[in-house]
Amino acid sequence: MTTILNSPTGLQSTGKHVKALFGAVLPHVAAEEDQRHPVALTKLHLEVSDGELRLIGTDRYTLAVVRWPLTAAVRSFATRFSVATGRISKIIADLEDDASVDMRIKKTKLIITAGETTWVVPGMTGAPIDPPWRRSLGKYLSPADVPVGRILIDPKFLARLESAKALLKPETPVAFHLRGENKPVIVTLGTVFLALVMPIRELGADKDLLPTRPLDGWFDLVDEEN
Known part of the structure; x- marks a missing residue:
């Protein structure tokens, strides 16, 4: 070309x-x-x-x-x-x-x-x-406070929650309740809607698609201008 x-x-x-x-x-x-x-x-x-x-x-x-x-x-x-x-x-x-x-x-x-x-x-x-996007990232992303656990979620399941917003006022927030790495995420909208989103178990995930330390490269990006 x-x-x-x-x-x-x-x-x-x-x-x-x-x-x-x-x-x-x-x-x-x-x-x-x-x-x-x-x-x-x-x-x-x-x-x-x-x-x-x-x-x-x-x-x-x-x-x-x-x-x-x-x-x-x-x-x-x-x-x-x-x-x-x-x-x-x-x-x-x-x-x-x-x-x-x-x-x-x-x-x-x-x-x-x-x-x-x-x-x-x-x-x-x-x-x-x-x-000022680096400033925003740097405010919340640093090696000192990396969480010890993580939850793997397929975004297509999160998209299923959008339709529930019609139940209440559009500005009503959706709450995500985390109960552990291998337990479902509990999702609530006010007191009228609840859903469970099952995580992907790391043991069954494709290791080639799951970086061991996925945040490390982002730390470097935040510090790049300095």
């Missing part, structure tokens, strides 16, 4: 995978039409460092970070900028799952090519565009 604008840094993949990368973060970005949020929270933040792509989104209520190795990269190349989420959403909606996609990252520009179609997404930099 032709390298777009001779950019040395990028990712060659499928439409399905590119949609998965952005789709994992977009739900965590604040809606642009919501004027209550600072502009930084209404953009999708993109970084490249050490041959790795990072995508970050937050609306203060949730924060998500995706890290993925680039297929073509110059280790010394690094950049950070934010892009409009509406533009990205439109692009990934138009991508076919089986399309061959060439995604290139310039200093302040994202270029995505699939077949004969090329999208150029300009980036925005500097305050107030950059969200």
